[in-house]
Amino acid sequence: MTIDQVKGYVEAEIHTLQRAQNARVTTPEWLILESHSPFHLQVSPEAIKGGFFKRLTALQGGLDGTMFYTGAAFHTQYSSLLWRFNKEKLIPMMMEYW
Ligand SMILES: Cc1cc2nc3c(=O)[nH]c(=O)nc-3n(C[C@H](O)[C@H](O)[C@H](O)COP(=O)(O)OP(=O)(O)OC[C@H]3O[C@@H](n4cnc5c(N)ncnc54)[C@H](O)[C@@H]3O)c2cc1C
Known part of the structure; x- marks a missing residue:
């Protein structure tokens, strides 16, 4: 997966959790993200x-x-x-x- 695909996936999962909790849907601020590939x-x-x-x-x-x-x-x-x-x-x- 590309870095953008990973970010999109993680953000979508966070939104799913926020919606499930009736919480405000927010976009997280990425402080650090490192690729460990090839793993x-x-x-x-x-x-x-x-x-x-x-x-x-x-x-x-x-x-x-x-x-x-x-x-x-x-x-x-x-x-x-x-x-x-x-x-x-x-x-x-x-x-x-x-
Ligand atoms: C995000 C992530 C999560 C993980 N989670 C787990 C887990 O939950 N459980 C588990 O069992 N394993 C986990 N692993 C796997 C585990 O970390 C690795 O399998 C293990 O660390 C590999 O050990 P290694 O000694 O081969 O390499 P490393 O631990 O990577 O050690 C290599 C060392 O060599 C150094 N080095 C590199 N190039 C040079 C150079 N030219 N000169 C001098 N030094 C150099 C590096 O700085 C590093 O300190 C995870 C790995 C990642 C990336």
Whole structure:
């Protein structure tokens, strides 16, 4: 969606809520609006078949066990799952090298 479409959608939803409450219908003042797209970056099925994730995972422990990676690019776009990945996968992997 474009920024204008997002604003239009949000404002229409606010108007729906205001009307439902018999409140005065007002247009909100936008103080800040930031686009976080692209959010869920994905690789193509062809790239996956071609070993993309094998090569990505192979980067862990590179440079003689001194380089480890975490974050959405290496696991998933959810901070809670990233913390679990760090605790249960990444840190044990690092400890194997030390
Ligand atoms: C609006 C929004 C709502 C969200 N809500 C939730 C939620 O409710 N629950 C949930 O689990 N997840 C949520 N997420 C997802 C979660 O925030 C991300 O999945 C997670 O933060 C990804 O972690 P990351 O370490 O990969 O990236 P980030 O947390 O984005 O960390 C990357 C860091 O690198 C820094 N950086 C970037 N470029 C450079 C550079 N060149 N040099 C130095 N530093 C750099 C950035 O400043 C940033 O601090 C939300 C995300 C967004 C955008």
